[in-house]
Amino acid sequence: MTEDIKKGLLGIVVDETEVSKVMPEINSLTYRGYAAQDLCAKCKFEEVAYLILNGELPSEKQLKNFEKVERKERNLSKTLLESIKNFPKKSHPMDVARTAVSIMGLEDKETKDNSPEANLRKVMRIFAKTPVALAAFYRIRKGKKIIKPKNNLTFSENFFYMCFGKVPEKEIVKAFDVSLILYAEHSFNVSTFTARTITSSLSDIHGAITGAIASLKGPLHGGANEEVMHMMNKIKKPENALNWINNALDQKTVVMGFGHRVYKSGDSRVPTMREYFSKVAKVKKDKKFEKIYDIVEKVMIERKNIHPNVDYPTGPTYHLMGFDTDFFTPIFVISRITGWSAHILEQHAANKLIRPLASYKGNSYRKVVPINQR
Ligand code: CMC
Numbered sequence: 001m002t003e004d005i006k007k008g009l010l011g012i013v014v015d016e017t018e019v020s021k022v023m024p025e026i027n028s029l030t031y032r033g034y035a036a037q038d039l040c041a042k043c044k045f046e047e048v049a050y051l052i053l054n055g056e057l058p059s060e061k062q063l064k065n066f067e068k069v070e071r072k073e074r075n076l077s078k079t080l081l082e083s084i085k086n087f088p089k090k091s092h093p094m095d096v097a098r099t100a101v102s103i104m105g106l107e108d109k110e111t112k113d114n115s116p117e118a119n120l121r122k123v124m125r126i127f128a129k130t131p132v133a134l135a136a137f138y139r140i141r142k143g144k145k146i147i148k149p150k151n152n153l154t155f156s157e158n159f160f161y162m163c164f165g166k167v168p169e170k171e172i173v174k175a176f177d178v179s180l181i182l183y184a185e186h187s188f189n190v191s192t193f194t195a196r197t198i199t200s201s202l203s204d205i206h207g208a209i210t211g212a213i214a215s216l217k218g219p220l221h222g223g224a225n226e227e228v229m230h231m232m233n234k235i236k237k238p239e240n241a242l243n244w245i246n247n248a249l250d251q252k253t254v255v256m257g258f259g260h261r262v263y264k265s266g267d268s269r270v271p272t273m274r275e276y277f278s279k280v281a282k283v284k285k286d287k288k289f290e291k292i293y294d295i296v297e298k299v300m301i302e303r304k305n306i307h308p309n310v311d312y313p314t315g316p317t318y319h320l321m322g323f324d325t326d327f328f329t330p331i332f333v334i335s336r337i338t339g340w341s342a343h344i345l346e347q348h349a350a351n352k353l354i355r356p357l358a359s360y361k362g363n364s365y366r367k368v369v370p371i372n373q374r
Helices: 038-041 045-054 060-073 078-086 093-107 116-140 155-164 172-184 192-199 205-216 225-236 239-248 271-282 288-304 311-321 325-349
Strands: 020-023 026-029
Touching: 020 060, 026 038, 026 045, 038 172, 038 271, 045 060, 045 116, 045 155, 045 172, 045 325, 060 116, 078 116, 093 116, 093 205, 093 325, 116 155, 116 205, 116 325, 155 172, 155 325, 172 271, 172 311, 172 325, 192 205, 192 239, 192 325, 205 325, 225 239, 225 288, 225 311, 225 325, 239 288, 271 288, 271 311, 288 311, 311 325
Parallel strands: none
Antiparallel strands: 020 026
16 A cells, blocks of 8 residues: 655644744744744844743843843853863864753753743753854854853844954844844744654753754755855856856756745745845945845746745855854854744643654565574
């Protein structure tokens, strides 16, 4: 009997969620009912992080308290800091993020406690410490002195400060904040599903986030923002873009930063990120990548009817901000910790072990021949 196989779980609804949805009626990604672009226009990242984790936008008092906790947790244990100093300098920062969260799990006194209250406390620690761990590695591998976090800076400002030693222009900080808002959550994507699958065995939140980071690393998921930059670097200048993309399509290359499992006629996050990419390019007085961007996008739509996803504009935006290319996906991590955590809490609240079936196509039954007779 041939079973009906849904490879890649294509089109399969496996559970319910209240965290986010792409709403077709407004053609937009929404978090807890709010359109992501509306949140970008009216909120800072911390408000959206609060919304995703707690279900409602914070009052001024609630936000102040949330920020107070996040800022208080911005420190690394001696063991974690020493470990990061000893990581191979050539490690991919995604592996650094994964290992750092795993070490946090070794150290956290509440690792075993899966109550919602304990999980929220652990989320705040992971959320606050992961950027600090990444920024420390950013400095260490360049042979520079680690910069301690500053408690009077916002989440985004502090990340720039810890990486570069200064807070950039407000337009740059806002563009970064917007990218974090757009990256924060996207329903049952592969890393979130990984986190929920790990949680479904009643494992702990550090393990679920560690697994989610490994899943996000792949180029078909979060790793695409780095691949976009590698592609733009290969293209080098706008004059080369048309030939490059036409050749790539002739050779049936998968062009990174394009296509999406859910959006088939355009990712609703792209127009917002495209606008902020342009603002950053203006501040940096560098329009080269915007020109390459437009040419590649036009050909992809004309020849394949495939539209860009959010990784397409974030790649060159982070490059213009001064980040090393292999830090683009780790930036995605520091934001997506919020979405993953909300799903982990949701999974714990109404858990069912995730255990699909497979259609077996291996050998039929056979007897074991002892080793001396094989
Ligand atoms: N470049 C060229 N062709 C493409 C692309 C692309 N980026 N995306 C899809 N196609 C083609 C694909 O070759 C296939 O053609 P055919 O039917 O002739 O074999 C058709 O479109 C359907 O593609 P698919 O891979 O079956 O679609 P999917 O829903 O399984 O894949 C995807 C979605 C995101 C994996 C895929 O579009 C892709 O590999 N994109 C490039 C990687 C990327 O940008 N990933 C980031 C995703 S969004 C942000 C995130 O989640 O992190």
